[in-house]
Amino acid sequence: MSAPHIDHIGIVVADLDAALGTLRPLFGEPARTKLLADVGLRVAEFEAANITVELLQYDGPAEFAREVMGERLGLNHISARVGDIAQALGELRRAGFEPMRGFPRQGAHGQVAFFEPDPVTGLRFEICQPDVHGKDP
Numbered sequence: 001m002s003a004p005h006i007d008h009i010g011i012v013v014a015d016l017d018a019a020l021g022t023l024r025p026l027f028g029e030p031a032r033t034k035l036l037a038d039v040g041l042r043v044a045e046f047e048a049a050n051i052t053v054e055l056l057q058y059d060g061p062a063e064f065a066r067e068v069m070g071e072r073l074g075l076n077h078i079s080a081r082v083g084d085i086a087q088a089l090g091e092l093r094r095a096g097f098e099p100m101r102g103f104p105r106q107g108a109h110g111q112v113a114f115f116e117p118d119p120v121t122g123l124r125f126e127i128c129q130p131d132v133h134g135k136d137p
Helices: 016-027 064-069 085-094
Strands: 005-012 032-036 041-047 052-058 074-081 110-114 124-130
Touching: 005 124, 016 041, 016 052, 052 064, 085 110, 085 124
Parallel strands: 005 052, 074 124
Antiparallel strands: 005 074, 032 041, 041 052, 110 124
């Protein structure tokens, strides 16, 4: 198996605008910002040379994002980039991993599947197949 490529890290913030103000001196302007109203998230992405830093703020009454990512602020998930999400899910299922209910589905920048939080680290793991116009796998 080849070394995984980390696509992004997801950080849940209480106030996206305040977090952007804090991180602009480090990362510059975000590459993308978007509202994912169907899941209840505002998202901003900073592109570093080797990883995307994704800031996530819960927005509105939609509960799907809260159910998936929980209420804790801070580092929430690490996402590994895959070339074929269906194939990766099949391999992970055979290894005993099951995606959370409602996945795979369209995420902020591609097809994603979240897994239950790891009992050792408390982190959530995600796999992501970027949209065609997104990053190369």
